[in-house]
Amino acid sequence: MNIEQNIGQAAAEAVEKLYGVTDEALVQISKTRKEFTGDYTLVVFPLLKASRKSPDATAAEIGEYLTANHPDVDAFNVIKGFLNISLKPSFWAARFGEICGDPSFGRGAATGKTIMVEYSSPNTNKPLHLGHIRNNLLGWSVAEILKECGNTVLKANLVNDRGIHICKSMLAWQRFGGGETPESSGLKGDHLVGKYYVKFNDELKKDESLLTDAQQMLRQWEAHDPEVYTLWQTMNGWVYDGFEKTYKRLGVDFDRMYYESQTYLLGKALVEEGLAKGVFYRRDDGSVWCDLTADGLDEKLLLRADGTSVYMTQDLGTALRRFTDENLDSLVYVVGNEQNYHFQVLKLVLSKLGYSWAEAIYHLSYGMVELPEGKMKSREGTVVDADDLVEGMVETARDMSAELGKLDGLSAEEASAIAETVGLGALKYFILKVDPRKTMLFDPRESIDFNGNTGPFIQYTHARIRSVLRKAADSGIDYAATAASGSGSASVSENILPEELELIKMLSDYPSAVQAAGDNFAPSVVAAYVYDLAKAYNGYYHDHSILRETDPAARDFRLRLSEQVAAVIKRGMRLLGIAVPERM
C-alpha cells in the first residue's frame, strides 16, 4: 500500500469514527498543490452531508483526529474546505532510507499475470515511417512498464508478409528491377523493396493490366508456385534485414514473431464453430457473416464466397491460439485508432462465440502522427522515413554537442555514442511524452527541440549529477558511508532544506507514477514524472552547491540525494527506452 492509500484509509477511519459513515468513495486524497503547505490533501466537500458542519469545521475535526491517531501525521491546515496534511520529517527521512536501499525501486509486486503486447506489425512491402516509430516506441515502452508493474510480458510482432500489396512490389521488381539487390544497389533491403512498391504504382497509371498480373501472382503464391515463392522469400528476406537494423537502432525487440503467411488460415475452424452455434450465418453465395446490427454495428464478413478468409477471420483465430498457447490473462494490441472498428468487432464476435477472455483484449488505440499538411500519404510522397528521421536526429545531436564544446577531450567513439544517445533520446521523448490516444503533430521543417521539456534536458540533468558524483569519488568522499554509519533519520541532514524534502517526496512518488502509467497504458505519465523530477532537481542544483558545502554531513546527504535522483531518472527513462549518458 502506498502512502496516499494509507492516508486515505486513515481519513476514512476518521470519517467513520466522527460521523458514522463508511463510504470510501467520499474520501478523496490527492497530493497537495505546490502553493500550499502540506503533503496530502483531503477534499471535504463530499463529507459535508455526513458531518452537517461547515467545510472548515469538518476539515478541522478530521485534521485533529488524524494528528492524534496517525503516527506519521505531523500537522494540518485548512483552506477553503481543503484539508492539507503534513507528514513528519522523520517519516520522510525513513522513506528516503527505503528508497536508497531498494535496488529495484518502483517495481511492483508480482501479479502472476501474463500479458501479451502486440506491436509494430509491419507490412513487408515498404520501409518503416514515422507512424511506425510511434507504434514501436509505444508498444515497447508499454510492455516494459507492464513488466515493471509486476506482470510477465510477451512482446509480439505479427508480420504482414503476404497479400496483394506484397505481390505488387514483387511484380515491379521482376519486371523493372533488372536483378537489382541490396548489395548491388547499396540500398537497405526494406528501402529497395519499397522503391519497387512505388514503381508499381507509377507503372500502374500507364498500364492497368499490372493489377491483374499482381492478382495472378497472389494466386500463384497461394499455390506455392516455386518461382513466385522463391522471389517472395528473397525479397522478404531483404526487408527483414532492413527492419532488423531499424529495430536495433530504435532499441525495440520481440519475444514472439508471427508471420501472417503462417497464420492466415487460422480462424476457419472458428467459422465452423460460429455456424454450428448459430452465431454466424451463410448466405446463398456461400459467404459467411456475423450480424452485429443489434449491437449498433454492421454485418461483418468472415468468409468469402470462394471460401477464403479475411483479416478478421485470421485475427479471431490468432487471438484464440495465443490465449490457449500462452495461457494469457490479457492481450494488448498496439494499433492505430483507424482500426477502432476492427477491434470493436473482434471483441464482440469472440464474446458472441462464448469466449470469456474476449474481455481481456485491450486495443491500445493510439493517435496518428500528422504533418502540418495533414496525414502522411505514401502516394503523395509525404511520408517521413524512419531511418532518415533517426539519422537526422543523431546528426543534429552531434552538431549541437560539437557546437557547445561538449565533446572536447572525448574519443571519436565516445562522441558518436553520445550523439546516438542524445539524438534518439530527443526523438523518443518527443513522441512518448504525448498521451498515446491523441493525434500528434510533427513538423519536419522544424527540428525537434533539445532544450526545455525534452529528452536531452533530462539526460543532461542525469549527466550533471553523475559528473558531481565522479568528482566526489575522485576527492575520496565516501558519501554512502555516512548513511551506513548513521541510523534512520540520522542519515538525512539535520538541516534539511525545503527543496530537499520536496525532492524526497517526488522520489517517493515514482512507484505510483509507474503504476498509473501501467493502468493507463501511457508512457507519457512516466515522461511527465521524470521531467518534473529533473526540473525540480535543476532548480535545487542551481541554488545549492553540493561539493562546496562545508558541513560534511549535509554534503554527503546532498550527494546521496543526487545519486537517487539520477537513479530514478535512469529507471524512468529506461521504461521509455531512453538511455541516459554519464556525460554529455
Added chain:
RNA sequence: GGUUCCAUAGUUCAACGGAUAGAACGACAGUUUCCUAAACUGUAAAUCCAGGUUCGAUUCCUGGUGGGACUACCA
C-alpha cells in the same frame, strides 16, 4: 448519410469533477571569478459557442460550429 474521436496561450503539449488552468518553444528582460548555461530567474499570453447536472465543470450530459478517423468479399 451513419458510427466514432478530438477542440486549452502565437505554436507544441499538461491538468482522478476540486484550490489562482500547468509546462516547453517562440517573444521580451535578466543570471556564469561558483559542482557541465543542453541550465536557472522574471514578464506578457489560453479552456470553440450556447444551455444543463453539481457545493464546485477544461473535465460529465444535450445542442451547435470546426477538424480527424472509420463506414472493402484490402490488410
